Amino acid sequence: MLTLKYQRLELRLGYHFEDQRQLQLALTHRSHGATNNERLEFLGDSILNFIVGEALFKRFPEAREGQLSRLRSQMVKGDTLAELAREFELGECLVLGEGEMKSGGHTRDSILADSVEAIIGAIYLASGLDICRERVLTWFAPRLDTLSIDTSAKDSKSRLQEYMQAQRQPLPEYVVVAVGGEGHAQMFTIECRVALTKQPTSATASSRREAEKQAAVLMLAQLKID
Structure with missing residues (x-):
């Protein structure tokens, strides 16, 4: 059942893991045990900031540093990543400890956002920066396309x-x-x-x-x- 769920998630992600254990690790919350996605989350966070920052740098050649930082913050903040996770229906695939399962952890924004970052880290390790960049920019394309230098930072x-x-x-x-x-x-x-x-x-x-x-x-x- 988990394998089928992962296959469906891979279709939504547009990326196939040769070893599904890599995807399972990216979806495993620390509440499940010592083997979890925290290291992948750390890596994915750094890569996501770089990819989005690079995309904004190219897209807005006249933007100042502060404007680019503000736009990047909008793209990589937890709310945005949680929205993306819900679009992927990622919650149903999370591996959680019993307590988190009972308290609805599969719908919690912070857990969903962290899992997106972990998946980015896993894709980077499996396929390198070019493939990872292509996937991330595809996922974020609708949001990037709506941005302008004057985009309000307030929701x-x-x-x-x-x-x-x-x-x-x-x-x-x-x-x-x-x-x-x-x-x-x-x-x-x-x-x-x-x-x-x-x-x-x-x-x-x-x-x-x-x-x-x-x-x-x-x-x-x-x-x-x-």
């Missing part, structure tokens, strides 16, 4: 909150209106409600945080806030 929820404060209005309210699916496949529907309009916005995602962010994006657009 949609922060921007909406600051706008409401500037208007001396109550803070936005995020309400769970539906939860569907089971286990790792749960989907959350969130409504964003603000005092400036009677029309809430709603979004559905595999985590409450991501659904809230998407609902905030829709509310920013509805209020015509750039």
Whole structure:
């Protein structure tokens, strides 16, 4: 069963490990035992920062160091990596200790993000920098394509909150209106409600945080806030 799960994950990653034990190690959290993905995570974090930094350096030749650092931080932060992990449906493949399994570790952002970094480290060790770079840039392409030097460093929820404060209005309210699916496949529907309009916005995602962010994006657009 694990082998089949790994094969499906490899299809989503667009990369095949000749030895599936390399992938299994990358997915093994420290709660499972002494043999875990922490070293691969350390390596993958460094490689990811380099690959994304190099891509931004080439993409924005006029950008200053501070601008490049800010853009890279947006790309490699934990929230972004956790979103990527959910797109890969990585949670169902994690190897966790019993305590982490019971507490829902397969949906925890930090564990998902660390596992993405560990997979990057494993691909680097198995196939070298060129193949690793090609995979990482393919995974990040949709996000890189939306970037500009002027991209706001603040996420949609922060921007909406600051706008409401500037208007001396109550803070936005995020309400769970539906939860569907089971286990790792749960989907959350969130409504964003603000005092400036009677029309809430709603979004559905595999985590409450991501659904809230998407609902905030829709509310920013509805209020015509750039």
